[in-house]
Amino acid sequence: MVDAESFKGWAGVDEKACEGKLEFQSFEVKPWDEDDVDVKILYCGICGSDASALSGEWGPVKDSVPQICGHEIVGEVIRVGEKIENGIKLGQLVGIGAQSDSCRECGDCKAHNENFCPKQTITFNQTFNRGNGKGSISRGGFAKYWRGPSRFAIPIPDGIDPAVAAPLLCGGVTVYTPLERYGAGTKAKNVGIIGVGGLGHMAILLANAMGANVTAISRSDSKQKDAEKLGARAYIATGDDVQAALKPHARSLDLIICTSNPPKFPVADYMSLIRPEGTFCFVGIAPEPLEVPTFPLITGTIAIAGSYIGSPDTIARLFKFVSEKKVEPWIQKWDMDDINKAMPAFQRGDPKYRFVLVNTDNGGKV
Ligand SMILES: [Zn+2]
Ligand SMILES: [Zn+2]
Incomplete structure (x- = not known):
C-alpha cells in the first residue's frame, strides 16, 4: 500500500x-x-x-x-x-x-x-x-x-x-489494432507502412511477424537499412516527387497504415498504391483536412479509414502475440x-x- x-x-x-x-x-x-x-x-x-x-x-x-x-x-x-x-x-x-x-x-x-x-x-x-x-x-x-x-x-x-512491453501499450497497440482488423498476413498479404519512426517501426515488426509482405515508405533512403532489419522486404523513398516515386508500385498493396502526419498529406497519390478493395488507414493525426478524389476511391473500391488505440482485450492479444513471436x-x-x-x-x-x-x-x- x-x-x-x-x-x-x-x-x-x-x-x-x-x-x-x-x-x-x-x-x-x-x-x-x-x-x-x-x-x-x-x-x-x-x-x-x-x-x-x-x-x-x-x-x-x-x-x-x-x-x-x-x-x-x-x-x-x-x-x-x-x-x-x-x-x-x-x-x-x-x-x-x-x-x-x-x-x-x-x-x-x-x-x-x-x-x-x-x-x-x-x-x-x-x-x-x-x-x-x-x-x-x-x-x-x-x-x-x-x-x-x-x-x-x-x-x-x-x-x-517488461521494458519492451512499455512501447506496446500505446504505440504498439495503435498499429496492431488495424493490422489485426484488416487481416495483415491473411486477407491483406501486402502491407505498406508509411513512416519509419516510433509507431512505424513497430508496425513493420508486427506486420512481418503476422506473415505479411511489408513495404516501408519514407521520405528519404536514410531509414532503408533499419526498415530491412525490421523485416520490410521493399522500401520506397518518396523524395520530393511522390507521384514519380510511387508509380512503379501502383496497385501493389492491400493495406497501408499511415503513421506519419505531415501537413497537406497527399492521400490521393498514395491511393494509387492500393489494390481493389484495399484500405488506407490513418493512425497519426494529420494537421489539415484531406483532399480525397472520389473517382479512384470508387473505381478501386478503396476504403479510407482511421484507427484509435486498442481495447484492453486487444492489448492482451498483442502481448500474447509478441511473446509467442518474439517481436x-x-x-x-x-x-x-x-x-x-x-x-x-x-x-x-x-x-x-x-x-x-x-x-x-x-x-x-x-
Ligand atoms: Zn501514445
Ligand atoms: Zn462506455
Missing part, C-alpha cells in the same frame, strides 16, 4: 516542459475505488501525445497543472481492491496504456470495445467519471506510482521483457531522473525508435 504522499512525479507546469523543465513534485491521486490497483512504476515509454500535451498543442498547459503525462506504463501491482478485474494479483507485472477508464455501461464497453466509450478517461489530464474517483484527474506514468481501475491494467505474460521493439532506455534530458532529445527526433524511462529506485533496469 502506498500512502497518498508517495505519489510523486515529473510534472508539466507550463509550455517549457518539453524543453527540459518538468518539475518533480507530489500530486493528488484519485481516491481509492475497490476495482483499483496501485502500481509501482518500473518503466514508462515516451509517446508523441505526451509531447503534444506538454508543449501546449492540446491547450494551455497552465489550464490543468500539474500535468503528469506518460501513458506506456509498466509496473508491479502493490495493492489490489476487493472488486478487481483481470484476476490481477499482488506482485504481478501489468501495463497501462493510453486509456485508464470507461463507463462500463454503454454498448461499446459491454462489447469490450472500451476504446470507443464516449465517457472514457485517457491516462493523463482527464477526469474520472465513476465511483469515488469521480471528478478527480488522471495521472500518467512519469511518476513513481500509478493508481487506477484494474480493467485497464493488463497483465504482462512471461516471455516479454522486440527497438528501445533506448533513460533513467527517469534524466527525463529533462530525454524529453528534448525526443523532441529532436532522436529515438531509434522508442524511448523508455526507467525508475531504477523502484527496481527497473537501465
Whole structure:
C-alpha cells in the first residue's frame, strides 16, 4: 500500500516542459475505488501525445497543472481492491496504456470495445467519471506510482521483457489494432507502412511477424537499412516527387497504415498504391483536412479509414502475440531522473525508435 504522499512525479507546469523543465513534485491521486490497483512504476515509454500535451498543442498547459503525462506504463501491482478485474494479483507485472477508464455501461464497453466509450478517461489530464474517483484527474506514468481501475491494467505474460512491453501499450497497440482488423498476413498479404519512426517501426515488426509482405515508405533512403532489419522486404523513398516515386508500385498493396502526419498529406497519390478493395488507414493525426478524389476511391473500391488505440482485450492479444513471436521493439532506455534530458532529445527526433524511462529506485533496469 502506498500512502497518498508517495505519489510523486515529473510534472508539466507550463509550455517549457518539453524543453527540459518538468518539475518533480507530489500530486493528488484519485481516491481509492475497490476495482483499483496501485502500481509501482518500473518503466514508462515516451509517446508523441505526451509531447503534444506538454508543449501546449492540446491547450494551455497552465489550464490543468500539474500535468503528469506518460501513458506506456509498466509496473508491479502493490495493492489490489476487493472488486478487481483481470484476476490481477499482488506482485504481478501489468501495463497501462493510453486509456485508464470507461463507463462500463454503454454498448461499446459491454462489447469490450472500451476504446470507443464516449465517457472514457485517457491516462493523463482527464477526469474520472465513476465511483469515488469521480471528478478527480488522471495521472500518467512519469511518476513513481500509478493508481487506477484494474480493467485497464493488463497483465504482462512471461516471455516479454517488461521494458519492451512499455512501447506496446500505446504505440504498439495503435498499429496492431488495424493490422489485426484488416487481416495483415491473411486477407491483406501486402502491407505498406508509411513512416519509419516510433509507431512505424513497430508496425513493420508486427506486420512481418503476422506473415505479411511489408513495404516501408519514407521520405528519404536514410531509414532503408533499419526498415530491412525490421523485416520490410521493399522500401520506397518518396523524395520530393511522390507521384514519380510511387508509380512503379501502383496497385501493389492491400493495406497501408499511415503513421506519419505531415501537413497537406497527399492521400490521393498514395491511393494509387492500393489494390481493389484495399484500405488506407490513418493512425497519426494529420494537421489539415484531406483532399480525397472520389473517382479512384470508387473505381478501386478503396476504403479510407482511421484507427484509435486498442481495447484492453486487444492489448492482451498483442502481448500474447509478441511473446509467442518474439517481436522486440527497438528501445533506448533513460533513467527517469534524466527525463529533462530525454524529453528534448525526443523532441529532436532522436529515438531509434522508442524511448523508455526507467525508475531504477523502484527496481527497473537501465
Ligand atoms: Zn462506455
Ligand atoms: Zn501514445
